[in-house]
Amino acid sequence: MDGSGILIIGIGNEYRTDDAAGLLAARKVKELAIPGIDVRENNGDGADLMEHWANKENVILIDAVLSGSAPGTIHRFSLPGPELPSEYFRFSTHLFSVPQAIYLSASLGRLPKSLVLYGIEASSFDSGTSLSGEVELAVNNIVNILNNDINKLIINPKGVN
Amino acid sequence: MQNLSEKKAKQMKNKTIKVDYMARVEGEGALYLKIKNGEVADAKLKIFEPPRFFEAFLRGRHYYEAPDITARICGICPVAYQMSAVHAMEDAFGVKISKPIRELRRLLYCGEWIESHTLHLYMLHAPDFLGYDDVVQMSKDYPDIVKKALRLKKVGNDIMSLIGGREIHPINVKVGGFYKVPTKKDLMKMYDEIKWARDAAIDTARFAASLKFPEFLQDYECVSLVHPDEYPFNEGRIMSNKGIDIAPEQYDFHFREEHAEHSHALHSRIRERDNYLVGPIARYNLNHDKLTPTCKEVAAEVGLGTECYNPFKSIIIRGIETLYSCEEALRIIENYEMPESPSAEVIPIEATGYACTEAPRGMIYHRYRVNEDGLIEDAKIVPPTSQNQKTIENDLKNFVPMYIDLPDKELIWKCEQAVRNYDPCISCATHFLKLNIQRE
Numbered sequence: 001m002d003g004s005g006i007l008i009i010g011i012g013n014e015y016r017t018d019d020a021a022g023l024l025a026a027r028k029v030k031e032l033a034i035p036g037i038d039v040r041e042n043n044g045d046g047a048d049l050m051e052h053w054a055n056k057e058n059v060i061l062i063d064a065v066l067s068g069s070a071p072g073t074i075h076r077f078s079l080p081g082p083e084l085p086s087e088y089f090r091f092s093t094h095l096f097s098v099p100q101a102i103y104l105s106a107s108l109g110r111l112p113k114s115l116v117l118y119g120i121e122a123s124s125f126d127s128g129t130s131l132s133g134e135v136e137l138a139v140n141n142i143v144n145i146l147n148n149d150i151n152k153l154i155i156n157p158k159g160v161n
Numbered sequence: 162m163q164n165l166s167e168k169k170a171k172q173m174k175n176k177t178i179k180v181d182y183m184a185r186v187e188g189e190g191a192l193y194l195k196i197k198n199g200e201v202a203d204a205k206l207k208i209f210e211p212p213r214f215f216e217a218f219l220r221g222r223h224y225y226e227a228p229d230i231t232a233r234i235c236g237i238c239p240v241a242y243q244m245s246a247v248h249a250m251e252d253a254f255g256v257k258i259s260k261p262i263r264e265l266r267r268l269l270y271c272g273e274w275i276e277s278h279t280l281h282l283y284m285l286h287a288p289d290f291l292g293y294d295d296v297v298q299m300s301k302d303y304p305d306i307v308k309k310a311l312r313l314k315k316v317g318n319d320i321m322s323l324i325g326g327r328e329i330h331p332i333n334v335k336v337g338g339f340y341k342v343p344t345k346k347d348l349m350k351m352y353d354e355i356k357w358a359r360d361a362a363i364d365t366a367r368f369a370a371s372l373k374f375p376e377f378l379q380d381y382e383c384v385s386l387v388h389p390d391e392y393p394f395n396e397g398r399i400m401s402n403k404g405i406d407i408a409p410e411q412y413d414f415h416f417r418e419e420h421a422e423h424s425h426a427l428h429s430r431i432r433e434r435d436n437y438l439v440g441p442i443a444r445y446n447l448n449h450d451k452l453t454p455t456c457k458e459v460a461a462e463v464g465l466g467t468e469c470y471n472p473f474k475s476i477i478i479r480g481i482e483t484l485y486s487c488e489e490a491l492r493i494i495e496n497y498e499m500p501e502s503p504s505a506e507v508i509p510i511e512a513t514g515y516a517c518t519e520a521p522r523g524m525i526y527h528r529y530r531v532n533e534d535g536l537i538e539d540a541k542i543v544p545p546t547s548q549n550q551k552t553i554e555n556d557l558k559n560f561v562p563m564y565i566d567l568p569d570k571e572l573i574w575k576c577e578q579a580v581r582n583y584d585p586c587i588s589c590a591t592h593f594l595k596l597n598i599q600r601e
Contacts, residue, residue, distance in 0.1 A: 107300040
């Protein structure tokens with residue numbers, strides 16, 4: 001199994017409780033040691049994200065979101081696709097949020113061929129290093145979902161939309 | 162009964178306008194404007210982000226932890242914070258560093274200035290001048306300019322990564338020098354891209370100068386570091402265009418911080434006068450003669466002159482300073498000789514150390530008192546945005562009357578643009594800026 005060309009980026013702040021969900025999920029995927037899969041971490045800076053996915057074909061992002069759904073709910077957005085609900089990602093203190101990085105890349109024709117964004121519904125963004133129970137469960141679930149995506153991408157590198 | 166036009170006129174003179182979230186600034190704060198009888202009765206930059214207590218965190222910590230702790234104050238200008246801490250500790254302990262270490266520190270500053278200025282100039286401020294909500298909208302009409310901006314910003318980030326170990330909150334900086342220093346070969350790998358960046362920075366200054374600026378001149382007291390031989394990054398005397406000429410250790414005698422009820426960031430004032438200005442305009446006005454010949458040529462070509470008192474033109478100076486940073490980076494790389502040791506020996510003593518350095522958005526002051534065990538007993542950090550707060554408020558008081566009859570939406574746009582002249586980093590000062598205009 002070779003996942004060359006697949007980039008997975010976990011996004012978040014590990015000192016803000018559930019905001020670390022994306023980072024922890026990415027670390028679990030990294031532990032699977034799937035050949036060729038490039039797993040990286042990002043603190044939410046959109047400009048940095050754009051550099052990460054430059055010239056990449058298949059990119060999967062994992063971030064914590066707040067939409068009002070039940071904590072631990074896993075949202076999936078596939079791009080190109082419908083407009084992202086920017087309000088889900090409003091907890092970035094960075095000047096470029098994740099949706100802005102995606103929109104700017106799209107405007108400049110620099111989006112990866114396939115970009116999937118998983119949002120894990122958070123219950124808290126307070127200071128701390130432990131996840132809430134629901135989000136911890138979601139992090140474990142998303143690793144299985146990602147594994148499926150990776151297998152599909154390996155079979156069909158044109159994307160998992 | 163008032164007719165419709167009289168009512169409308171009265172509303173224009175006395176009105177409340179609220180904007181909940183002002184984008185494209187770093188941090189959380191609000192702007193309050195009270196307009197009474199067609200005049201600005203009050204202007205307050207309200208910083209409501211909770212205090213972050215960095216000075217308190219530092220107490221009881223070892224002197225060598227200060228660079229890594231203070232770097233966390235800001236994700237955009239961490240170098241200026243950590244280097245100010247480093248310089249202050251070295252001042253306290255009498256540490257002398259080698260020339261190559263000093264040069265590498267200046268190179269690290271070059272990276273931060275290129276990255277920070279490019280981000281603000283193109284991504285945050287240019288959309289104001291060109292009439293776009295943000296850079297995403299702007300990129301649809303100016304894709305090549307935005308692509309160039311991203312590449313230019315990356316050059317700055319790459320310099321920070323190479324020298325600092327990573328681009329955000331660098332980890333390679335220590336009191337006395339660095340943990341690890343690059344070889345000349347390492348630096349030369351960036352040389353051609355920095356040469357590209359130098360040309361891109363010339364285009365950047367020209368692009369900035371092509372924007373339309375309001376005629377708005379202010380009588381600022383400009384405060385900046387001044388060094389006899391170089392455009393200031395990390396060393397020099399504190400000088401102003403109204404007579405201040407002091408060493409950093411005299412800062413507290415000439416400047417004071419005071420609490421303003423509406424802000425969690427302390428307001429700075431010159432003790433014997435009032436508010437003052439730090440940042441690109443202040444630096445440029447006091448250090449134009451220290452710029453490189455190319456910087457002076459480009460500044461003259463775009464009609465900047467040797468001094469500038471229009472805060473809106475700070476965007477041009479950011480372009481010139483980006484050019485300076487590229488040229489300085491090239492000079493440093495060309496002349497670099499790897500130091501024998503990555504750092505000087507540091508022996509802590511009971512002492513107080515002082516330092517000022519120039520963050521992209523203005524001068525920073527650090528003061529530390531350290532005991533004989535090398536533990537920090539007291540710390541004082543004055544960031545640029547808190548120094549500029551009162552000047553931002555004054556600008557608004559003077560600027561808004563020029564546009565007081567504009568519809569609210571357009572007036573708010575102008576006010577936001579005026580605040581962004583300062584590239585305010587509200588997180589540093591104590592994150593969103595809410596704009597609230599009240600007309601009575």
